[in-house]
Amino acid sequence: MSMVNYASREINCKIVYYGPGLGGKTTNLEYVYEQVSPTTRGKLISLATENERTLFFDFLPVDLGTIRGFRTRFHLYTVPGQVYYNASRRLILRGVDGVVFVADSQADRHEANVESMQNLYDNLSEHGYDLTKLPFVVQYNKRDLPDAACVRELDQVLNPGWEVTDPARQRRAENPFRPGEALVERLPTGEWWERAPTFEAVASSGSGVFDTLKAVSKLVVRAIG
Amino acid sequence: MPPGAVSWTFTDDDAHAISGAVQGFLRETGARSALLVDRAGQLVATVGEVPAFDAVAFASLTAADFSANDQLARLIGERDFTTLFHQGERESMYLADVARRVILVVLFDNRTTLGLVRLKLRGVVDTLAARFERVFERSPAPPPNAAPGAVAPAAVPSGQPHTPPTAPLPPFLSDLLAGADDEIDRLFS
Numbered sequence: 001m002s003m004v005n006y007a008s009r010e011i012n013c014k015i016v017y018y019g020p021g022l023g024g025k026t027t028n029l030e031y032v033y034e035q036v037s038p039t040t041r042g043k044l045i046s047l048a049t050e051n052e053r054t055l056f057f058d059f060l061p062v063d064l065g066t067i068r069g070f071r072t073r074f075h076l077y078t079v080p081g082q083v084y085y086n087a088s089r090r091l092i093l094r095g096v097d098g099v100v101f102v103a104d105s106q107a108d109r110h111e112a113n114v115e116s117m118q119n120l121y122d123n124l125s126e127h128g129y130d131l132t133k134l135p136f137v138v139q140y141n142k143r144d145l146p147d148a149a150c151v152r153e154l155d156q157v158l159n160p161g162w163e164v165t166d167p168a169r170q171r172r173a174e175n176p177f178r179p180g181e182a183l184v185e186r187l188p189t190g191e192w193w194e195r196a197p198t199f200e201a202v203a204s205s206g207s208g209v210f211d212t213l214k215a216v217s218k219l220v221v222r223a224i225g
Numbered sequence: 226m227p228p229g230a231v232s233w234t235f236t237d238d239d240a241h242a243i244s245g246a247v248q249g250f251l252r253e254t255g256a257r258s259a260l261l262v263d264r265a266g267q268l269v270a271t272v273g274e275v276p277a278f279d280a281v282a283f284a285s286l287t288a289a290d291f292s293a294n295d296q297l298a299r300l301i302g303e304r305d306f307t308t309l310f311h312q313g314e315r316e317s318m319y320l321a322d323v324a325r326r327v328i329l330v331v332l333f334d335n336r337t338t339l340g341l342v343r344l345k346l347r348g349v350v351d352t353l354a355a356r357f358e359r360v361f362e363r364s365p366a367p368p369p370n371a372a373p374g375a376v377a378p379a380a381v382p383s384g385q386p387h388t389p390p391t392a393p394l395p396p397f398l399s400d401l402l403a404g405a406d407d408e409i410d411r412l413f414s
Contacts, residue, residue: 003233003267007240012267032413040412042281047289056293059266059285065408072405075266075285091292095265210413217413221405 002097002224004070011072013220014095015213018120019102020112021053021081024141024203028102029058029076031206032213036062054080057092064217074217081116090123098135098220099124100212101196102203103158105140105148110157117158132162135219138198139212144205151200161195169194177215233360240270242356247272247329250349255337260330261323261353262287269327276332283330291320291328308346310339321346324354326361 002013017025026046033044040063047056057077064072079089101120103113121131138159142148164170164184170192173184177197184194197215201208247259251273258273260280266288268280276283291309298306309320319331319342329350333342 003235003263003265003269005235005269007235007237007270014265014267036412043279045282045285056289059282061281061285062412064405064412067404067408072408073281075281077285087296088293091289091296094288094292095263095267214409214413217409218406221409 002220009070011070011224012075013073013097013224014075014077015098015100015216015220016092016096017076017078017100017102018089018093018116019081019141020104020109020116021083023081023102023104023109023113023116024201025078025081025102026052026054026058027203028100028139028141028201028209028212029060029078031203031209032062032076033060035206035210040065053082054078055085056080056088072221074220076213083115086119086123089119090126093123093127093129096124096127096129096134097223098216099131099137100216101136101138101158102141102201103138103154105142105154106145107147107149110149113154113158132194135216135223136196137212137216137219138196139201139203139208140198141201141203141208143200143207144202151198155195155198159196159198161193164192164194176218177211235269235360239356239360243270243353244272246349246352246356250331250345254331254333254342254345256331256333256342257336258332260284260287260332262328262330264288264292264326264328273332287320287328287330291322308343312339319343319346321350323350324357324361327353327357329353 002011004011017028019025029044033041042061045059046054047058049055057079060076062074062076064074066072077092079085079092099120101117124131124134140151140154169184170186171184172182172186173194175181175183175197177199183197184192187193199208199212199215201212203209243261247261250256251259256273258271258276260271260276260283261269262284263269266285268284271280294309295305298304305322307322311318311320316332316334317339319333319339321329321331323329331342331346
């Protein structure tokens with residue numbers, strides 16, 4: 001739910017990092033906070049427990065700059081990943097413009113990833129949103145760990161895609177973030193099929209963090225227009 | 226309207242009308258300043274003394290505070306709490322719901338009293354609610370609710386029909402697209 005404020009000449013957009021507990025959502029935001037110039041970002045607000053687990057959310061505002069005289073700002077949020085904080089997760093999704101799902105690549109986090117993805121879909125539905133129509137990217141984090149599942153397996157489980165039923169969108173769409181691949185394509189069975197863009201990352205070292213953020217930011221801005 | 230499309234816009238006329246109403250309220254009560262924050266955590270307007278704190282962070286926390294208290298209200302069988310009050314040693318804040326989409330936050334110190342703020346609040350909330358209702362009416366309608374119990378695409382693709390935007394967009398928004406990708410690359414490189 002982006003807000004265009006003609007009086008203060010601002011556009012504000014909300015991006016939420018979602019995913020299972022200890023998957024690296026807060027680490028993504030911390031890396032962005034460390035790397036972006038202090039002149040273009042605000043304070044990193046973390047509502048966390050004493051042992052640094054996210055209790056309610058992390059929040060980081062980042063200024064994109066002034067475009068056509070409008071100051072454009074992204075509000076980045078994380079949600080608490082632990083299962084029992086679902087009420088908090090649902091609240092943070094209110095007014096969301098774009099979602100990053102941060103999956104934990106480790107093989108033994110398979111069920112946690114699937115449960116969290118289903119939970120994301122359910123919570124969005126309660127706000128009246130459909131994940132397949134939102135700006136949405138998937139990040140496969142912790143690619144450096146020895147027990148990381150291969151990307152193809154993660155894709156099958158977390159990003160199998162969905163059918164495109166709108167005739168106007170039934171045409172091949174290149175993946176702008178990975179040349180040569182398609183985000184929308186026709187299957188051999190005849191259906192038009194869409195998948196979310198995916199990114200491999202090691203958030204603790206920053207690898208893939210900005211690729212993910214750039215992608216969801218561009219998708220959000222395109223959705224506004 | 227798909228989520229992500231512009232859901233409401235706030236014009237100079239809106240800003241003047243709202244600022245006028247809130248300034249009158251601040252004069253009558255002696256409160257220091259007031260902020261209007263939307264329920265998603267975005268700062269809409271500031272009236273009165275310019276806050277010395279980080280207003281963007283403040284707006285985000287205000288929305289979270291109000292949303293969390295909404296849930297607490299439901300747990301005890303109430304629909305919501307329409308106002309909240311936080312008392313400090315020197316500074317206090319009073320939060321009030323406006324048209325279920327915006328929160329009015331009044332900051333005041335010991336130059337006034339909670340009673341006076343509360344007494345005068347109803348009038349300004351009604352005025353603001355009427356104005357915001359007009360803002361929402363000219364904005365696109367909220368999206369229809371998705372089917373309850375729907376299954377995530379990870380398990381079963383939804384295949385629901387795509388709903389195109391229903392409201393015309395301000396002309397500058399399509400211009401925005403032209404430069405936005407480059408701006409994003411520069412910012413995050």
